[in-house]
């Protein structure tokens with residue numbers, strides 16, 4: 506739930522920095538004076554008398570009523586994340602996909618049209634396609650070519666949906682250009698800010714209307730919970746999303762909200778440290794004879810390097826991909842598996858956003874449901890390996906990858 510008139514805010518001085526907001530924004534302390542935010546494990550809230558209960562149920566008085574649509578711990582996370590993204594409000598959801606579902610249910614109706622990057626998270630593509638049966642049509646376009654987005658616009662286009670950088674190619678789209686395009690057509694721009702988080706990239710400052718999060722990734726940052734959120738204006742959250750949450754109930758549990766809330770306190774230093782390790786690892790990989798190509802926005806060889814640096818606070822982010830060659834697709838796949846299987850530190854998992862470095866083979870996992878032709882079109886070959894860099898010492902990560910690379914003939 507977002508800021509409620511009847512529920513006070515933390516009284517921070519105006520203009521404090523992101524690092525301070527990440528640690529301090531939330532609700533005021535309870536009368537007990539706890540220094541660490543309380544975890545309110547309660548499904549409902551009691552009222553002083555029947556008349557007050559009636560007023561609260563009629564929305565005449567703001568108060569916590571029932572945890573499906575309002576809980577102090579969830580509200581703390583929402584206020585903190587909204588403060589970091591620089592939006593008026595935020596609404597927590599049970600997962601990142603629930604956040605995108607909430608976006609669709611809250612904003613769209615049959616007959617509406619969406620334009621979405623072809624390179625977004627696979628389940629996002631699937632969800633938008635599924636809404637075709639309710640009359641919501643989606644056009645999928647290039648991640649990087651704004652002209653394709655422009656050409657796809659229709660009179661009934663209500664929403665543009667982008668995710669940047671993309672997974673696993675780390676392609677960057679121009680948030681400001683897409684926001685301008687959306688607004689020129691009376692549409693809204695939503696950005697999935699999962700890979701950079703507000704520590705590096707604040708889409709609202711670049712004109713985005715909605716920011717979607719999988720709290721499961723960097724916001725928690727330690728691979729512990731599934732969570733999500735939508736950040737937007739007070740009006741959108743109050744009028745479009747809270748009513749859906751109240752009836753549909755894809756609510757964020759207070760416990761998961763509390764875990765994410767504490768994760769936000771270290772978000773900025775984690776993203777800086779993990780991104781620095783990722784850049785060093787990317788530069789090292791570029792020098793390895795068994796590596797054909799490295800994708801990381803921090804590398805000058807990255808096609809959108811300049812845009813990424815401008816849009817992401819000069820930081821490439823914690824995710825990189827690289828390609829090991831092979832005479833044919835089968836050989837490339839064998840070499841990629843050799844590198845992955847030789848690691849002893851990296852976790853072999855498609856998840857990301859953890860302090861533990863994760864390594865995955867996109868062509869057979871996250872993008873395994875695509876046909877080989879679709880994968881080729883997307884530029885995701887059998888030799889590609891994605892690494893989401895954690896907080897281990899970078900020399901140990903280099904050694905972990907060098908072990909398998911040494912087994913590949915050059």
Ligand SMILES: *Cc1c(COP(=O)(O)O)cnc(C)c1O
Nearest residue numbers: 600601602626697699719721732
């Ligand atoms: C993981 C992910 C999601 C979905 O989040 P869940 O919390 O797993 O539901 C959405 N977008 C991106 C970019 C992701 O990486």
